[in-house]
Amino acid sequence: MQMLKEAIVRNGKAINQDVLLVDSFLNHQVDVALMEKVGEEFAEYFREKNFSCVVTIESSGIAPASFTALEMGLPLVIMKKQTSRIMTGDLIQTTVRSFTKGTSYELTVKKEFLTPGEKVLFIDDFLASGEAAFGMLHLAKSAGVEVAGMGIVIEKAFQAGHQRLVDAGIDVYSLARVKSMSENHIEFLD
Ligand code: G4P
Numbered sequence: 157m158q159m160l161k162e163a164i165v166r167n168g169k170a171i172n173q174d175v176l177l178v179d180s181f182l183n184h185q186v187d188v189a190l191m192e193k194v195g196e197e198f199a200e201y202f203r204e205k206n207f208s209c210v211v212t213i214e215s216s217g218i219a220p221a222s223f224t225a226l227e228m229g230l231p232l233v234i235m236k237k238q239t240s241r242i243m244t245g246d247l248i249q250t251t252v253r254s255f256t257k258g259t260s261y262e263l264t265v266k267k268e269f270l271t272p273g274e275k276v277l278f279i280d281d282f283l284a285s286g287e288a289a290f291g292m293l294h295l296a297k298s299a300g301v302e303v304a305g306m307g308i309v310i311e312k313a314f315q316a317g318h319q320r321l322v323d324a325g326i327d328v329y330s331l332a333r334v335k336s337m338s339e340n341h342i343e344f345l346d
Contacts, residue, residue: 157331170337183216195223221279252291272300286317
């Protein structure tokens with residue numbers, strides 16, 4: 157997606173060969189006009205598949221997933237990383253480890269928001285090694301729902317996530333695939 161690649165080149169900053177800062181338009185300050193286009197692009201690609209809802213993980217997946225859900229006319233379910241006393245009822249949980257951040261969290265969703273047999277579209281901001289995506293797949297399986305597509309805003313194609321998901325039979329559509337990066341240069345895969 158050309159508009160996204162231009163935003164990454166113009167406003168993104170590779171702090172080293174592995175981590176891309178995009179907090180000026182994606183995950184701290186948010187360019188909502190760009191997110192609207194992101195939502196349109198995902199909706200266009202996944203239109204044929206008859207999904208029943210869009211699923212994401214808090215917090216940075218929420219903006220692109222909201223615009224996708226709006227464009228597709230579908231409900232949005234946000235998987236939580238933190239639970240609280242008011243989060244009661246039947247919960248499904250799995251532990252996800254983030255290699256980029258060196259942290260772990262309990263990915264959690266209420267059973268009542270995923271109906272067995274439904275077909276969901278997962279949207280997230282980044283795909284690196286795929287741990288969050290596989291955590292989501294694990295929860296979906298426990299809930300009896302099918303993840304029939306994954307839309308990723310920025311994929312770090314030099315990490316293993318994409319291939320792992322394709323090997324697991326998932327239709328992955330990434331809007332910008334970063335092949336490599338250094339302080340002054342970001343190269344994309346076509
Ligand atoms: P994985 O899920 O694909 O394995 O990725 P990994 O564990 O390596 O990283 C997960 C977290 O790190 C996610 O944020 C993801 O957005 C973020 N992340 C990964 N690579 C980058 C990067 O190059 N730049 C930036 N800015 N973030 C990156 P999270 O923990 O889910 O946090 P949140 O922002 O969604 O709350």
